[in-house]
Each structure stands twice: as structure tokens, then as C-alpha cells.
Amino acid sequence: MKSLLLYLGLFWIVPISVQGQVQMNKDSLLRLMPTAKEDTNKVLLYINIGQQYEGTDPETAKAYYRQARDLSRKMNYTLGEIRFITNYTYLLNMQGRYDSSIQLNLQSVALARQINHTEYLAKCLFNSGTSYQYAGMYDSAIIQYEEGKKVFALLKNEMLEARSKDILQLLYAELHRYDKAIELGESAIAYFRKTGDKYPLALSLSNTGLSYVSTGKLDMAVSYFKESLALGKEIGDLQIETTNMLNLGDCLIQTNQYSELLPYFKRALELSQIMGAKESEAIANRGLAIYYLWKNELPLAKKHMDQALEITANSDQRVQHRRNLETFSSVLFAMHRVQDAEEALRTSTILGDSLNGELIQQTTLQLEKKYESERKDNQIRLQQASLKQKTTLNYMLIGGALALLLISFLLYLNYRHKQRLQVQRIQELETEKQLMATEAVLKGEEQERSRLAKDLHDGLGGMLSGIKYSLNTMKGNQIMTPENQQAFERSMDMLDSSIKEMRRVAHNMMPEALLKFGLDTALRDFCNDINQSGALKITYQSFGMEGVQWEQSTAITIYRIVQELLNNTMKHAAARTAIVQVGHTPEGTSITVEDDGKGFDPLILKGARGIGWTNIQSRISYLRGRWDVQSEPGKGTSIHIEINS
Template sequence: MRQVEQSDKLRGESKFDSALFLMEDLFMSAKEVGDYEYMSRAKIEISSTYLSTKRDSFALLAINEAILYAEKGGVEHLKMTAIYNLGLVMERKSQFDSAMLYYSQAEKFYRKNLDTLKLGIVLSGMASVQTEKQRWSNAIELNQESAKLYSAIGKYDVLAKRYFVIGENYLIWDYYDSLDISNRYLDSAEIYYNKSFKWADSLSFPTPAFRSLRGLAVINERRADYETALGFMYRSNDITQRLYSRNIEDKLLAVREQYYTANLEIKALREERQKNTILIIGVAIIIVISIWLYIVDQRRKSVLAIAEKNDQINKQKIDELLQEQEIASLQGVLEGQETERKRVAIDLHDRLGGILSMVKLHFSAVEEKIEKENPNKEKFLTASELLDLAAGEVRNISHDMMSGVLAKFGLIPALEDLKTRISETGKLDLNLYVNIKDNLLSGEQELQLYRIVQELISNILKHSQATETNIQLNQNEGSVNLIVEDDGVGFDPKRLENADGIGLSNLKARVAKLEGTFHVDSGKGAGTTISIDIPVEND
């Protein structure tokens, strides 16, 4: 029973994958001992989790299994819970007659067994169906009975919502009935809006309170009492302002933290770039002898000078943006980062890559003149191979930083290219699943999503010890969902609350730039799933 409660808690925290994993574990444990009751409980929880994530087809499968196990175990109340969930699925599919049939079965059982709470829940579902069918009188009657039950057991938070729904029913009914009798149901709607506001305000539930005040404003507007309507609008706006102020304070705190981590990210990128440059220069020095030292030294000084100048420019931009609006600060940093990536990639490819190519030509010319019997021939060939390796590394680093495939062909080909290059290493089996329309994302969105995937794959290779990784890119209503999951060692998600890692901060910053949401689901030994939702405009 403790596992079921924990699953409910995880679902309330939107940790759906963890909830599913926990209930699948409970189901397997119950199956080993033939405990049909807990097999049914586990499948009910699994169906509820799928319903929360709107995966109705999976929920339907779990519901049918739950009913089967409940019947085998003779656990009637679990069967009725599963049947209620079946009604929810039918209602979502707009199969209202089927939904009412399942709700009615559950209603009869809960009435017979005097289960007040679950009866109230089922009546609310039945009222929702009647509302969809525009049977206002039936919907109101069911909602009123449901409200009485919630009041009897002290569920005043739900009671406030029921009162609001009844007020909405009366208000909409009045609208459709206004051609016959003007303002026929406004008084009833007003009574229930006032009841809803009373309970919501006393229990500090801002959303029902706000919506009830807006409903009262509409009622008085229909009565042509505009002064009273305006008063209710002012009161609802006060609630909105309080919520907005609280959200702004939270955002400012988050932006300050992002500003700090963004500075650390810039420094880390600069250090990483310097290390890569020094490594390449070191290999070049061994191969090209002392004649190229002057060129390398000039290159190093040039890079440091440009980096210092860019650092000053970025700091000045960040200071100016913070004075205007702290929330917008991170965008300038990320844009500067992308510009610097492209510039360094071009320099590596065109300048240092060109130098290495010239050196290779000279080496080839010298190689033809060295006799096979010459004892230095093998060393020369080794140096030539190291030169090829250095040139290849320059191309790879330039390719990774510039995202050439992305710039030429778009996000999907770039991800396919990344998948191929990663899989060819033999270190990780990478799978890519894409279900989005062409030209759905802007160039900036494609670039940021590609950088996000790069960072996630880098973290997996460094830390997860995974053998397989799945990347899913799906189009939803009004958003694009990116899911990256691996079968690695996982970690404790609580560590992220105090983590100061540059990679994670970079991910959060890019998601914030796209006005998206970011969720991490992991556990020790259970792999890691990262889900990111980015808002888009659907055609």
C-alpha cells in the first residue's frame, strides 16, 4: 500500500516515468505470489498515470488488465475503480453514451456501499458528460448532489470547485436560453459563484476565487449593471496581480542564478577552447619543427586577444541588459556563445586546417625522397600519421562547433548525422525517432534544440555508462516535445537542486531561451529520462 501512495505522490509531482516504474515493480512482485488484488491495484495506478499523460490507448490496455485481475481476485471495489477510469477514457474520446454507461455502473456500486467520496467523484464525471451534451438541467442536478457529498465529508477545496462548475452551468444555460427568457438563470448562477468564492477565499485557493469573481462580473454585465461588474473585475485583477507578483519574484531569483551560471559557463568554454587549441598546437609542433612556432604563437596571441575583447563586450552587454530587465540577460550570453562557436570553428578549419594541409604536402614531398633503407623512414611515417590525425581532429572539432549539416540541411539531417557519428564510435547505440512537420521550427529553435541534444549526448558519454540512448522528437498541439532517455546508471534527481554543473546550467539556459519547460526523471540504476517541451505555432 505504501508503494501505491508513493506512486500517487510521484504522479502529483509529474514524475510519471518513476511512477510507472514503481507500479510495474509492484505488479511483478504481486504476480510472483499470485496476489490478484495488488496486481489489479498496480494496473489501476498505471492506467491513472497514462491518463495523466494523455496516453489513452496505453491506459485502456492497463484498465482492461485491472478489471481482469480484480474479477479473478473477487475484489469488486477495485473493478469499479477501473470501470470509472474506463469512463474517463470514453469521455475523452467523445463517446459520451459509453462513458455514461461505465459511470452508471460505478455509481450504483458506490451508492450501495455508501462510499461517499468515490460517489462524489463519479457524479462529477457524469455531470461533465451531461455538460458536453448540453443537458444543463441534468448536469446541474448531478453537480449539486456531488457538492452535498463533498460538504458532508469536509472536502471543502473540491466543494469550492463544484460550486463554481454549477455556477458555470447556470451561466451557460442562461446564454443558450436567452432567446426565450432573458436572464432566467442568472440569479442561480450568482448564488453558486458566491458560494464558490466564499470557500475558495477562506481556504486561500486563488484560482477558483479568481474564476468565480470573473463569473460574477459577467452576470452583472448581462444585467447592464456595469459598475458592479467592474468592481468584480477589479477584485479578480487583484488576485491575478498577487499571483503575478509572486511569480515575478520567483523568476527574478531564477534569473540571478542563471546569470551567475552563465558567467561560469563562458569561462569554462574559454578554458576548454584554450585546452583544445594547446593540444592541437602541441601535435603540430612535434610534426612541423621550429619553423612553425612563430605562426602558432601568433595564433595563440590572436585567440587570446579576441577572447579578451569578446569577454569585455559580453560583460558590457550583460550589464546593460540587467539594468533594463534581468529576465532577458541570458539571451545575449547564449547568442554570444553561438557566435563565438562559429568564429572559432571557421578559424580552426580555414587557418589552422590550411596550415596542417600545407605541412602534409611538404611531408609528402620529403617522403618521396627518403630511401626505404633509411633508419629514420619509420619515424617519419609515424610523424606523418600524427599529422593526419591532427588534421582530422581539427575537422571534427570545427564540424562539432559549426554544426555544418544543421546550417545546410536543417535539424533532422543534423540529428541523423550526429546519430551516425556517435554510433560509428561503438561506444553508444543511438536511436532517433522523429514525428514533426517540415519547417515547423524556426532556425533559432532548430539551433538551440541541436545544441541541447549535443550537450545531453556528451553528458551520457561522460557519466551514464549507458549502452543505448533513444532520442524522440514529437509534435504536440502547440508544442514540440524532445525526450532523451538512456539505460545508464542514473542518479539521484535531488542532486540537481544544489548542482552547479556547467552542462546542466547550459541546458536550462537554452530551454529558458526557447520559453520551454525542462524535466529530469532518474534513479540510481534506472537510467535517465529528460523531457523538454518547446512552444511552437502550429499551422
């Protein structure tokens, strides 16, 4: 008489809390219906409302689910149709319509595969397994469950894992592996106690209690059934309440406590009739018949057995029908209707033999299918082995040919690579040769500049200074007319200007500040000299130049680059202002020279033959740098140079 609690929670794609607030939630959902648009949200609304009716009015719940299905199909909303099936088949299972439930659940599996949704696929596989299990088709149930377990493992979801354990414990219980069933059930119970989720906790308690009944631990089973019953009443779920009433009544029968049966089976009968749960109604009637048989109120006992037989005779609940016939025969024997009792018992025996025969036939067919499948697999393996032998040689020949081609190709690539390396090396040598030549020219140029600067400073500069000294001495010893005095003063001024110009030229040829104080100071002095001359207003900025130890050749080259760029600006750009920025980092040195002059088209540089641009390019190449010229007519010029360390 044990009644397995149908498992619903796993199927709730969109969970709704019905814990003590079913009516309030239902009313609020119903108020949304008149204004709901025909979209996916309305599908979910139909599903949610149906879930509120499941425990109290299954037919109304089914009506809402069908509306969700129709709207989903109209919109081609596959997820909505899957949600319809997962909720609708729960009610079919509860009503004992397992064939219809199996068909729909398999359809949901196909839909989940179609949309390639892992979570829905796992749930639909478990739903199919549950329907197969209720129908007694355990091998098919195992196939669905095992595939579902593999998919669930990919999700890494503790809640779904706990609910799948609760489902699997029922299967292990059907296979009489009660220790494994209890292990799974206790694991699920522990998780739901931790989360405080009352609905799945009630399910797990009831299902685990059945395994304790099967192992003879009735005290443990009763405590679990009572806790589950209390939770079912708290959340207002009639199905949970009905199932636990039946299970507690069964425990009372097993312990011969017949006097306490009435309230349990009477309440279970009332709830079953409200929900339209025919199998539960038949079991409750049979329980009441046993109670009245014990009280020797035989007419009432027969009345309830007639009602139970009427239900099972017109359904596919043949196992329950056989049990009803056995109990009915006991009632008839008590009424001294021996012939009728023996007929009922004989019918029960025939039905039992038929069920056993079908089970044996089903097992035999499964074994035959398994044998035939293995025989075909062996034939396929032999054919594959023969084919493999034939193709192996072909593969070896093809592989050898491909290997030969590959080796030839690699040798060719190696040859081409060596050629490219040789060409690259030649180019590098030519570049290095050019750089060495450039370096020699630049060094020679700087040496000549240095020599000329010294000659000017020491030779011509000394001579001019001597002349100035002599003239000053002569001035003190001669009496000159005012006109001669004025001419003499002009000559002295011109001599001073010549000395200054000579010193400026010598300084530009080899600035002393560059050799004594470094590049940054030399560039700053050079810009200040131009500012003082009034030829151009220059803003000089430097970054990271403090304390940098430059090679003399590098410092001189950078100085000459900036010098040449500013000379070009003063000669050709007609600029009023210019900016010089020099920055140094561990990665290299950057130089930027900008002016507000008349600008030019940078394309003319490609054909330029001027000494200035040629010198700049040669010096940049010598430093292995790169430069970028940005200019437009009337918009000034910006030249940026990057020199790697």
C-alpha cells in the first residue's frame, strides 16, 4: 500500500514560492491576466498560475498549462512549450497516466536538444526517467537518469544535484538497493535543511521514509512521514499531505494498529477526490476497507472495496487492481461469501501471473534485444577490423607519399630560408658599411669643425684682440679731430662686432658647453643665444635629461640635428616662434622641433637635394633613429625624431 510521492520541484523552470501564501500569490497573478500582452511573459504567467492550483485543483492547473502551450506554439516559443510539458506531466504522473507522461517528456527532451540548452535537457531527461519509473520500465528509466546525471554534472548546481539525488533514490528503492537509496535521500535532506527550502525537503523526507519502511526501520520512517506531513500542511500542498497520510496509514497496518487507521485514510480519500488523484483514491478506499474489516463493519468495508475496484478496473493501474482483489476476497470471506471470495482471489492470482508473465516477457525481450545488439556489434567489429586491415596499407602508402612530399617541401623551405638569411646578411653588412662611412664622415666633419673653431679662436681671435689692444693704446697717445675720433670709435665698434661674430661662429662649430656641461645645457644655451639675437623666439623643454651620460659622438650628433633644424626654420620658415622638446627614457631619446612658420608639402623632401636635409637624414641614420615630418602650407611644421637606446 506504499505510495511514492510524485516529484514536482525539479520541473519548476520558473520557481514560485507557495509556502503559506498560495491564495495571495494566486490572486495577484490572476489580476495580471486582463492586461497581459501576448508575449513570453504571458506564457510564464499561465505557468505560474497553474502551479498555484496544482495542489488543490489539478484540472484547473492543467487548463492553464494548456493555454501556455497554445500561446508558445503560436509564438514559436520553444522554452514555453518545454515548461508546459514539465509541469503538465507532473499532473499526469499524479493521475497515473504514465504512457501520456512518457510521450510528452520524450518530446520535451527532443525540444531541449533542438535549442541546445543544457539545463533544460538535464531536467527533461530526469522527468522522462521519472515517468518510466512510475510505469515500471526501470531499464528505460536508468538510461534517462544516467544521461541526465552526465548533463547535470556539467551545470555544477548544488540545488539541482540535490533534487536529482531525491529522484534517483526512488529508482534505487524500486531496484531494492535500499542502502544506496537512503544514502542519496539523506544527502538531499541535509542540503534542503541547510537551504530551508520546505517543499523539496518535504518530498525528500517522504521518499526516504519509504526506504526506511522497506528496511524495517518503521520508527525512523514514521518520524520522516510526520515531518513531511507537517511541512505539506504548512505550505498548503494537498498532494504531499495525501501521500504522507497514506504512508502513515500503511505503517499503522504493518504494526497492527488498526484502531488508528480511520483519520488517516479518511483524510487521504477526501484530498484525493479534491485533486482527482485516482490511484491515491483507490489506495485510500482500500485502507478504509481494511479498517472496517477490522471493526467487522463488513457492508462499509465492501462499499469502499467496490469503489476502489471501480477505479482500478477502468485504468492501467493493474498492480493496485490485483491488491484490491486480494483485499476484496478477504472482505468476501468475512461475509461468508466463499464462492465470490475464491473467484476474486482466483482473478487476483491470474492478474498476478499475467503481470509476472509480462515482466518475464519484457525481461526476455530486453535480453533478446541485448543479445541481438551484441551480435550485431560483433559483426560490425569484425567488418571494421577487416576494413581496417585493408585501409591500413593504403594509409601507410599515402602516409609515405605525404611524408616524402613533406620532407621535400621542408628542404625547399630550408633552402629558401637560407637564401633569405644570406640576402638579409648582405643587406645588414651594406647598411653597416654605410653607417660606418657616415660615422667616418661625421667624425671627420666634427674634427674639422673643432680644428677650425680652435684656429678661429686662438689664431684670428688672438690677432683681432691684439689689434684692438694696439688701437686702444694708440688712441691714448694721439690727438684726433672730432671727425677722426668718431671714425675711430666706429672702427672699434666694428672690431668688437667682428670679435663677437668670430666667437659665435667658433662656438657653433664646437660649443664649449657641450663638452663641459653636456647636451642638455648646450642645447639650452644654443636656444638662448637665438632668443637673444631676436631672430626667433624659442621655447626649450627637456625631460629626463638630468645626469644622462652621453657618448660624445651621440651628443654631438643630436646637437647638430637640432642646430640644423633650427637653422632651416630661421632661413626658410619665416616663423616667429618655435618649440624644442628633448626627452630621454631607458627605451630611447625623442626630439621634437615645431614652428609656426609657413610650412611646406612633406612630399618635396623625397626629391630634396639640399645639404641641410641630407645632413639631418645622415645623422638620424647614423643614430639608427626614425623621423616623422608633419607640415602643411600655412600651418607650420612639426618634426619628431625617435632614437632607440
